[in-house]
Amino acid sequence: MLNLVLHVFDNTVRFYRLLISPFDDGEYAESRFFSTATPVLPVDPIEQSKRLAAYQAVDNHVKPEHRIIGIGSGSTVPYVVERIVQQGAAVNKGRVFIPTGFQSKQLIVEAGLSLGDVDQYPTIDVTLDGADEVDHALNCVKGGGACHLREKVLAEAAQTFILVADHRKNVQYLGTNFAQGVPIEVVPFAYAKVLQNLHHILGSPKATLRMAIKKAGPVVSDNGNFIIDAPFGREHMLDPYVIMAQIKMLTGVVEVGLFCKMAKAAYFGNADGSVTVRWQDGKVEQISPNQTAAGTPV
Numbered sequence: 336m337l338n339l340v341l342h343v344f345d346n347t348v349r350f351y352r353l354l355i356s357p358f359d360d361g362e363y364a365e366s367r368f369f370s371t372a373t374p375v376l377p378v379d380p381i382e383q384s385k386r387l388a389a390y391q392a393v394d395n396h397v398k399p400e401h402r403i404i405g406i407g408s409g410s411t412v413p414y415v416v417e418r419i420v421q422q423g424a425a426v427n428k429g430r431v432f433i434p435t436g437f438q439s440k441q442l443i444v445e446a447g448l449s450l451g452d453v454d455q456y457p458t459i460d461v462t463l464d465g466a467d468e469v470d471h472a473l474n475c476v477k478g479g480g481a482c483h484l485r486e487k488v489l490a491e492a493a494q495t496f497i498l499v500a501d502h503r504k505n506v507q508y509l510g511t512n513f514a515q516g517v518p519i520e521v522v523p524f525a526y527a528k529v530l531q532n533l534h535h536i537l538g539s540p541k542a543t544l545r546m547a548i549k550k551a552g553p554v555v556s557d558n559g560n561f562i563i564d565a566p567f568g569r570e571h572m573l574d575p576y577v578i579m580a581q582i583k584m585l586t587g588v589v590e591v592g593l594f595c596k597m598a599k600a601a602y603f604g605n606a607d608g609s610v611t612v613r614w615q616d617g618k619v620e621q622i623s624p625n626q627t628a629a630g631t632p633v
């Protein structure tokens with residue numbers, strides 16, 4: 336990985352850290368955990384798209400009166416935290432931030448924000464989270480990072496649930512680009528039985544146990560469970576609620592990474608610098624590059 340770090344001082348002695356880094360998909364680059372005292376200015380176009388979406392969503396939905404804020408997981412969410420920090424210490428002092436897993440807990444702590452948990456705050460003002468794919472009706476796939484159990488709890492707890500993503504995630508039907516399948520969290524001892532049911536009863540013959548990359552054996556979630564990835568055909572994704580409910584009924588399944596119509600809006604950063612917003616009522620809004628929040632002060 337090439338990391339070129341430039342420290343630029345202008346005549347007001349402001350400090351920028353510019354990072355050229357070909358982040359791999361799904362890799363939560365350490366560089367994105369810097370506090371916004373030294374904001375990371377992404378030059379990778381996909382990173383730029385994630386940042387556009389995150390900044391716009393924060394500006395539109397994280398208001399000074401919001402006190403309890405849910406922070407999702409993934410590689411788009413660090414930009415959410417970055418923008419929230421830019422709202423200033425005064426407003427953030429009175430806020431509590433609820434993480435959806437280990438990564439977002441680290442983000443909150445390293446940004447100097449106050450940490451809480453959903454068992455202390457079962458009602459959340461607004462939760463912002465990433466997605467693996469979002470369809471035209473705001474159904475989405477989540478769990479590419481195995482965080483979807485906690486993410487769904489925080490989505491349900493939120494009065495407003497907002498998705499942020501780059502343009503690759505904006506699809507008509509789930510399964511278009513994200514082909515690895517629906518993430519399913521299962522208790523470890525039940526995984527073989529759940530796999531059998533997925534293969535032979537629910538029609539996902541290619542469902543597999545997710546294996547770890549830098550560890551021998553399966554991925555283990557933050558909750559100590561295994562993850563199955565189950566691809567389903569287009570016929571199931573026309574209205575994914577049905578298959579979501581069927582999977583959830585399998586004994587041993589803890590949670591399914593299909594979030595059906597839970598979000599109020601989904602923000603997608605586009606390659607041309609614009610932002611597309613899909614709203615719950617079906618409206619689609621285009622925010623042109625010169626009207627987006629990215630690059631502007633809060």
Ligand SMILES: O=C[C@H](O)[C@H](O)[C@H](O)COP(=O)(O)O
Binds near residue numbers: 409486
């Ligand atoms: O389990 C992980 C989460 O559902 C993420 O929010 C999802 O995988 C999207 O992550 P990213 O923003 O890195 O694409």
